[in-house]
Amino acid sequence: MTAGAQPDPRQAAREPGHIAGLGQRLPELTPRLEAIVSAIQAFAALRFDARAPLGPTGDIVDALAAGVNFLGEELEASFNEVERRVAERTAELAAATRELGRRALHDELTGLPNRALLFDHLAHRLQQAGRRAEGLGLLFIDIDRFKLVNDTLGHAAGDRLLVDVAARLRGATRVGDTAARMGGDEFVVLLDDVASPSAALTGAERVRVALSGSYELGSGPWPVTVSVGAVAGDDGLDTPDAVLAAADAAMYAAKQQGGGRCMLHGGGARGRPDHDPALDSGGDEP
Amino acid sequence: MITNPKFRMWLRDDGIVHLVWEPRSAMGFEDAVAATGAMARLTGGQRTPLLVDVRDCGPQDRPARLEFARRGDLVSAVALVVGTPLSRIMGNFFLTVSRPMAPTRLFDDEETALAWLSGSAE
Numbered sequence: 001m002t003a004g005a006q007p008d009p010r011q012a013a014r015e016p017g018h019i020a021g022l023g024q025r026l027p028e029l030t031p032r033l034e035a036i037v038s039a040i041q042a043f044a045a046l047r048f049d050a051r052a053p054l055g056p057t058g059d060i061v062d063a064l065a066a067g068v069n070f071l072g073e074e075l076e077a078s079f080n081e082v083e084r085r086v087a088e089r090t091a092e093l094a095a096a097t098r099e100l101g102r103r104a105l106h107d108e109l110t111g112l113p114n115r116a117l118l119f120d121h122l123a124h125r126l127q128q129a130g131r132r133a134e135g136l137g138l139l140f141i142d143i144d145r146f147k148l149v150n151d152t153l154g155h156a157a158g159d160r161l162l163v164d165v166a167a168r169l170r171g172a173t174r175v176g177d178t179a180a181r182m183g184g185d186e187f188v189v190l191l192d193d194v195a196s197p198s199a200a201l202t203g204a205e206r207v208r209v210a211l212s213g214s215y216e217l218g219s220g221p222w223p224v225t226v227s228v229g230a231v232a233g234d235d236g237l238d239t240p241d242a243v244l245a246a247a248d249a250a251m252y253a254a255k256q257q258g259g260g261r262c263m264l265h266g267g268g269a270r271g272r273p274d275h276d277p278a279l280d281s282g283g284d285e286p
Numbered sequence: 287m288i289t290n291p292k293f294r295m296w297l298r299d300d301g302i303v304h305l306v307w308e309p310r311s312a313m314g315f316e317d318a319v320a321a322t323g324a325m326a327r328l329t330g331g332q333r334t335p336l337l338v339d340v341r342d343c344g345p346q347d348r349p350a351r352l353e354f355a356r357r358g359d360l361v362s363a364v365a366l367v368v369g370t371p372l373s374r375i376m377g378n379f380f381l382t383v384s385r386p387m388a389p390t391r392l393f394d395d396e397e398t399a400l401a402w403l404s405g406s407a408e
Contacts, residue, residue, distance in 0.1 A: 058370030070379045073348040
């Protein structure tokens with residue numbers, strides 16, 4: 001070939017290693033193709049940010065490299081999208097699981113722990129009894145003449161009273177104690193740290209005062225009293241059922257004496273019934 | 287005419303916007319935003335046929351393709367004039383992967399592309 005003359009493409013095509021249309025010999029193409037292969041191998045190893053370099057000509061090898069790069073970009077985007085969705089679904093599942101767990105252990109109306117969670121806390125606290133110096137206490141609370149609210153004002157007002165009582169009960173409960181709704185108009189407070197039966201009775205009185213009083217149920221103020229049965233941990237009771245039964249019995253004794261008072265299992269009473277003639281005539285309980 | 291280091295764009299007398307990408311220039315997201323912004327300025331945001339000369343352009347990345355596809359509200363039809371194998375595969379990817387909203391086709395020459403755009407504008 002003379003200086004300045006154009007290469008003869010037919011001659012070039014006859015030379016070993018020439019690929020038609022590329023104008024490059026195979027040895028010169030090899031590193032470009034190897035770079036593309038490297039990018040493909042990186043994708044296979046889930047390294048989707050790998051890219052094959054492109055030359056300046058936009059020839060078929062550049063098109064191949066660009067195509068591989070395009071696939072890498074799309075794979076990376078799809079992979080990231082799948083990972084994002086998996087993370088999103090996992091978070092939703094975890095939230096749903098937490099919510100199911102919460103519903104299984106909480107009263108739907110008041111949001112307080114339910115009987116199952118109270119039993120769990122009580123059983124755990126009883127197991128600790130031998131290792132802790134301080135004792136436990138348990139209060140069993142029943143709203144006096146609750147049936148009268150349902151019968152007179154309707155069940156919606158009854159539900160509202162339960163919610164309001166639960167709110168006051170939360171406010172009257174110390175950190176570490178567990179306030180729970182057992183069902184109906186019955187509530188229980190597990191006192192985590194009680195020095196003596198007298199202290200349990202003091203706690204019961206604090207709760208009785210907090211819950212007693214006027215409630216707004218949609219038709220003017222409605223006076224409410226509660227009866228509270230208290231148990232102290234050193235009463236020889238060693239199972240949740242026994243502790244609850246003892247507190248329930250003390251609460252029943254408080255009811256028998258007119259309600260609006262606290263009774264300690266094994267003796268002791270505090271509180272006076274808040275006399276209300278309107279309540280005296282209604283309901284099948286004090 | 288709007289000029290940019292990566293492209294030139296102008297509104298032709300026949301109402302078609304002509305976009306020419308500079309040879310061997312790679313297109314990224316910011317270039318796509320610049321081009322669609324220029325288009326909006328030229329047309330006032332009205333849907334307009336667009337002739338794009340990518341015959342000798344460089345590679346286009348995914349964010350750029352997505353931005354072009356997203357701003358389908360600016361165009362009534364798009365004719366991509368391709369030349370090199372690289373520009374052809376990029377055009378094909380834009381059609382098949384990005385799925386532009388407006389009718390979009392690849393052409394080997396400007397004349398046929400303009401004829402199609404004129405027809406699509408009627």
